[in-house]
Amino acid sequence: MAAIWAPENKFRIWFRIEAHACDAQAELGVIPAEAAAAVWDRGDKPYTAERIARIDEIEAETKHDVIAFTTELAEQVGEEARFVHQGMTSSDVLDTCFAVQLAEAADILLAGMDRLLAALEARAREFKDTVCIGRSHGIHAEPTTFGLKLAGHHAEFARGRTRLVAARAEIATCAISGAVGTFANLDPAVEAHVATKMGLVPEPVSSQVIPRDRHAMFFSVLAVIASSIERLATEIRHLQRTEVREAEEFFAAGQKGSSAMPHKRNPVLTENLTGLARLVRAAVVPSLENVALWHERDISHSSVERSIGPDATVTLDFALNRCAGVIEKLLVYPDAMLENLNRQRGLVFSGRVLLALTQAGVSREDAYRIVQRNAMKVWEEGADFAAELKADAEVSKHLSEAEIAEQFDLDFHRRNVDQIFKRVFGA
Numbered sequence: 424m425a426a427i428w429a430p431e432n433k434f435r436i437w438f439r440i441e442a443h444a445c446d447a448q449a450e451l452g453v454i455p456a457e458a459a460a461a462v463w464d465r466g467d468k469p470y471t472a473e474r475i476a477r478i479d480e481i482e483a484e485t486k487h488d489v490i491a492f493t494t495e496l497a498e499q500v501g502e503e504a505r506f507v508h509q510g511m512t513s514s515d516v517l518d519t520c521f522a523v524q525l526a527e528a529a530d531i532l533l534a535g536m537d538r539l540l541a542a543l544e545a546r547a548r549e550f551k552d553t554v555c556i557g558r559s560h561g562i563h564a565e566p567t568t569f570g571l572k573l574a575g576h577h578a579e580f581a582r583g584r585t586r587l588v589a590a591r592a593e594i595a596t597c598a599i600s601g602a603v604g605t606f607a608n609l610d611p612a613v614e615a616h617v618a619t620k621m622g623l624v625p626e627p628v629s630s631q632v633i634p635r636d637r638h639a640m641f642f643s644v645l646a647v648i649a650s651s652i653e654r655l656a657t658e659i660r661h662l663q664r665t666e667v668r669e670a671e672e673f674f675a676a677g678q679k680g681s682s683a684m685p686h687k688r689n690p691v692l693t694e695n696l697t698g699l700a701r702l703v704r705a706a707v708v709p710s711l712e713n714v715a716l717w718h719e720r721d722i723s724h725s726s727v728e729r730s731i732g733p734d735a736t737v738t739l740d741f742a743l744n745r746c747a748g749v750i751e752k753l754l755v756y757p758d759a760m761l762e763n764l765n766r767q768r769g770l771v772f773s774g775r776v777l778l779a780l781t782q783a784g785v786s787r788e789d790a791y792r793i794v795q796r797n798a799m800k801v802w803e804e805g806a807d808f809a810a811e812l813k814a815d816a817e818v819s820k821h822l823s824e825a826e827i828a829e830q831f832d833l834d835f836h837r838r839n840v841d842q843i844f845k846r847v848f849g850a
Contacts, residue, residue, distance in 0.1 A: 424740040427527050428733035434470040434478065436520045437492055440617055441507050442466065444599060447616035448509050458503035465500045489513040510608030514720060515599045518633040521728060522596055523621055525641060528736040529591035535743030536584045536648070540577060542750040544848060547573035551840060554833050555669060555760035556771060561661075563771050566764060566836040569670075569755060574847045576655045581847075583648040590644040593637050597621060598629035603719040630719040635710070638724075642710040642731060645739050649703035652746050656693035656700075659749065663690045669760045673752035692749050699742040706731035769808035770801050775830040776812060776822075783821035793817050 426432055442462050449459035468474070474495060482491035489508075497504035508516075551570035556563050597618035601609045611625075618625045626633050662670040672692050674680075680687030709731060713724035764771060773794050780790035797815055800806040812818045812827050 424531050424737050427524050430475050431470045436523050437516050440516050440519050443617045443620040444613050447613040451610050454506035454509055458506040461503035462500055466496050489516055510601050512602045514632045519597045522594055522623055526591055526595040531740055535740055539743055539747040540580055542747045543573050543577040546750055552837055553757045556764040563767055565771055565774055566833055568840055578847050579651050583651055586644045590641045594641045595623045596626040596633055597623035598626045598633045600629045604629040604631045632720045635713040635724055639710045639714050642706045642735055645735050646704040646707045649700040649739055652742050653697050653700035656696040659693045660690045669756055671754040696742055696746055699738050703735050703739050706735040768801055770798055772831045773798050779830050780821055785821055
């Protein structure tokens, strides 16, 4: 990912844009065919440290990066270089290059998402029927399975992948339209040719720059994916807490958790992912503010994109692969999950008892009052929920002991897991 943003790759892309444009101009008879051939023959060389240093030296004098580039290229090509950049403006090169880089970055990010999706599916299937407590507001709610938790994250990342595919298609546009985008000094066929060669599509209306709503959408999609990473990381961080310890990051032999406390096993990777997500999201507001450029163009967006382009993509690439590694090696403790589920002595089945009473003819309001009255004894006195229900005359009037016991069946909460899995993963 870092190589995409390296000067060597950037200048290589700039050269290809200019050289392909020369080919198109030659085909149209605007420049000599020999000149286009000379550009390829003499200019198509690796951008070594020496060439990059020369471009930097020229830019230090000209204060213009594209002019510095074309000047160095002319030193390589010779007299025929006067036909390079014919009718073009700097944004034609810069914006088209940025589109190529973002498309290349998206391909790497998609590979990272595929790794994470594969890890989530494998672990979800592994723990499909492993019962654990579901929580709302951080409080025990009703039983679920750990596999369902992971399946939910898989579905979220699958949506993120679909969005990234769409964002890649939207960002992969080419603009070779000249000053203020009118094609006054260029034939639109040049743009079409360059777009084809660079794996892009022509921008319908480029006002000298590619409209920045495309870029705002791209970085917003990256931010949503980063937030999905944070949601998964936060789940693991909570499950790793000492008083919960239902799942835990892998702890390698020789790893140290604290400089002061040798017993510590901290969720450092998922905490790191939480921080990385903040960095990726930080690109969103600047990219949105880049949309409103002055008239046909200004360069207020340029400094922003030179930063957020590499920063957001490199950071998200790292985060996706780190997150996949966490899931692949995640330590899961089913016994602790069951122990935690039973910690409230049956309270998590209160919803089923409520429904059973309504099915037996009790109004919902009365059923709720009866069940809550017994539930509070568990909270406040440490009583056993099932025992309290069986001893309650209002309950026993409508439900037998066997019917009460039936409401405490864990398998009831797993009965539709297979159906949900088919929705997420297919048959």
